[in-house]
Amino acid sequence: MMFFLEVLIGGLLAGVMYALVALGFVLIFKASGIFNFAQAAMVLFAAMFMGGMHNDWGLSYWLAIPLTLVIMVGVAWVIERVVLRPMVNQEPIILFMSTIGIFFALIGFAEIFWGSRSRTLDVGIPSDPIFLGDMLLQSYDLITAAIVATLVVGLVLFSQKTRMGRVLRAVADDHQAAQSVGIKLSTVWVVVWSIAGLVAVVAGIVWGGALGVQPVMVDVAFKALPVLLLGGLTSIPGAIVAGLIIGAGEALAEVYLGPIIGGGIDSWFAYIIAMAFMVWRPEGLFGEKIIERI
Amino acid sequence: MIYRESGQFKKTYQADQAILPLRQDRIFLILVLLVAFLVVPFTASNYVMNSLLLPFLIYSLAAIGLNILVGYCGQISLGTGGFMAVGAFAAWNLAIRTELPMPVIFVLAGLITSGAGVLFGLPALRIKGFYLAVTTLAAQFFLVWLLQRPWFNNYSASGVISAPDFHMFGWSIETVTDRYYLSLIILVVMALLAKNLVRSATGRKWMAIRDMDVAAEIIGIRPMPTKLKAFAVSSFFIGIAGVLWAFLYLGQLEADAFNIYTSFDVLFMVIIGGLGSILGCFLGAAFVVLVPIFLNIIPSALGLPLSTAMISYIEVFIFGSLIIFFLIVEPHGMARLWSIAKQKLRLWPFPY
Numbered sequence: 001m002m003f004f005l006e007v008l009i010g011g012l013l014a015g016v017m018y019a020l021v022a023l024g025f026v027l028i029f030k031a032s033g034i035f036n037f038a039q040a041a042m043v044l045f046a047a048m049f050m051g052g053m054h055n056d057w058g059l060s061y062w063l064a065i066p067l068t069l070v071i072m073v074g075v076a077w078v079i080e081r082v083v084l085r086p087m088v089n090q091e092p093i094i095l096f097m098s099t100i101g102i103f104f105a106l107i108g109f110a111e112i113f114w115g116s117r118s119r120t121l122d123v124g125i126p127s128d129p130i131f132l133g134d135m136l137l138q139s140y141d142l143i144t145a146a147i148v149a150t151l152v153v154g155l156v157l158f159s160q161k162t163r164m165g166r167v168l169r170a171v172a173d174d175h176q177a178a179q180s181v182g183i184k185l186s187t188v189w190v191v192v193w194s195i196a197g198l199v200a201v202v203a204g205i206v207w208g209g210a211l212g213v214q215p216v217m218v219d220v221a222f223k224a225l226p227v228l229l230l231g232g233l234t235s236i237p238g239a240i241v242a243g244l245i246i247g248a249g250e251a252l253a254e255v256y257l258g259p260i261i262g263g264g265i266d267s268w269f270a271y272i273i274a275m276a277f278m279v280w281r282p283e284g285l286f287g288e289k290i291i292e293r294i
Numbered sequence: 295m296i297y298r299e300s301g302q303f304k305k306t307y308q309a310d311q312a313i314l315p316l317r318q319d320r321i322f323l324i325l326v327l328l329v330a331f332l333v334v335p336f337t338a339s340n341y342v343m344n345s346l347l348l349p350f351l352i353y354s355l356a357a358i359g360l361n362i363l364v365g366y367c368g369q370i371s372l373g374t375g376g377f378m379a380v381g382a383f384a385a386w387n388l389a390i391r392t393e394l395p396m397p398v399i400f401v402l403a404g405l406i407t408s409g410a411g412v413l414f415g416l417p418a419l420r421i422k423g424f425y426l427a428v429t430t431l432a433a434q435f436f437l438v439w440l441l442q443r444p445w446f447n448n449y450s451a452s453g454v455i456s457a458p459d460f461h462m463f464g465w466s467i468e469t470v471t472d473r474y475y476l477s478l479i480i481l482v483v484m485a486l487l488a489k490n491l492v493r494s495a496t497g498r499k500w501m502a503i504r505d506m507d508v509a510a511e512i513i514g515i516r517p518m519p520t521k522l523k524a525f526a527v528s529s530f531f532i533g534i535a536g537v538l539w540a541f542l543y544l545g546q547l548e549a550d551a552f553n554i555y556t557s558f559d560v561l562f563m564v565i566i567g568g569l570g571s572i573l574g575c576f577l578g579a580a581f582v583v584l585v586p587i588f589l590n591i592i593p594s595a596l597g598l599p600l601s602t603a604m605i606s607y608i609e610v611f612i613f614g615s616l617i618i619f620f621l622i623v624e625p626h627g628m629a630r631l632w633s634i635a636k637q638k639l640r641l642w643p644f645p646y
Binding site: 226268 | 364370416417420421422423424425427428429431432435436438439442443506508509512554558561562565569603604607608609610611612613614615616617618621622625
């Protein structure tokens, strides 16, 4: 029983990290209807810049992280100018493909800058074992969960209490109506992509700290996608809840199901959970109900 | 001047329904086929055949398969790599476990892939759009994992197995020219099949579903058989492409070779070539095969002192940028550029 709980909690905490990546997807999808495949590349991009600045240039993290944030805002601006603006009113699949283009361009750019060498990214989150009764937990996971919770609370406050947040919600609700009351969509998109960049920086710190910074890190995207699906493409709480479900499900499956049907099932297990769930509820846990009219 | 339709009257229903209504187009196609069958094998070097033409032909076939699903039926799929792997492994296992003749094995491998396609297409009855696209990733990851189980590679220790030598109708496939001819023949036959299929009632039903599935349902098109048919046909094509990829191009089988990036590559071909166009599949495949090779050649041709690693990074960057550039310039793909060029050519040299 104790072992079960340990696995469960470990899985839940890993799920928080998936949710973090999924969060960036949700923000952009909500505000612009773009399925941003490049989110994972943004995570890697941010992590590589932070790691590179710290290790190669000798900057302290207090300087490297804000600098990376500035760079992410720049990236958001460039993406809006170069990619999104000329593609207004294109079909969603075309925009989706262009984000795959962004995915490769960002990775290529970061590699031109920093090479594909693996780096450490240790911002000083302690990773000690903590005993809670008889249960063994990692302090790294707990602190990560706290960071993510803070981030989510911050995002909620931002979207509920600030003027810009209200603008974002208006755009998410109805592009045309928002435009007709004088909201500039181009500014909103830069803001949204910048926030997604911020989320990517946080995700980069957390994932980079856990796995080290290296190009294979983009594979976290393939972990985050089923989370996104299960939670619904448009729901921030959905991303968190689904992250927890998938993290726990995956950890339990690896331990209890893995020995029976062969190892390595974590590459697809989350997808099968998401797929089975989607058949029952095609818009995900908390996604907006899809209404179709002719 | 030359490209005019004046004087070409359609006197029969048959002529009216021809795939290429213009005589000039027919002549052009025949010339292309003649070059492909009679000139290329005798002039191209082994390198060109092996690393340009074979991948081009096989990718074209896979792109046609995916285009049927994405371009004609509107169901986005990211599972192409997984289905190619199913085709390849099905053919290999049939080849070593049974005594069936090779053509039968090819068709059976295609049918097995169809089965897998239908199975993973079932959620498409409820799930739509991007939700479906991500769901099809399940096929990609699950199938590749499944095919890495020891039974499928006959308990080989390394997990990499070589494709068997084989012959068809007494023609043993050995040299690169043989492999080229076999791919070319299969591609031509299947492209013709696809072209006719998308012009048929089935193809029109697919397009109706693509344009608006609820409306299509109301005018009496049953979504379930139509969508599943698209998944089955598309997977059949992709499965055969997988067999060719493993048997003729790589010469060995490894489930990991059909990873998620294969799926993306094929999706690029379909989108850059043109959604809903068979011609576009060829153009897109040529683009995706050629661009990395050009990007590889250019720096050394210019004499830039770059390390191989740097070249590969720049390649990734430029590849991504080119995709964005292409989508901005012509979101409907190269097939649209081609038809615009033909329109212009019809009037040339007059302004209208």
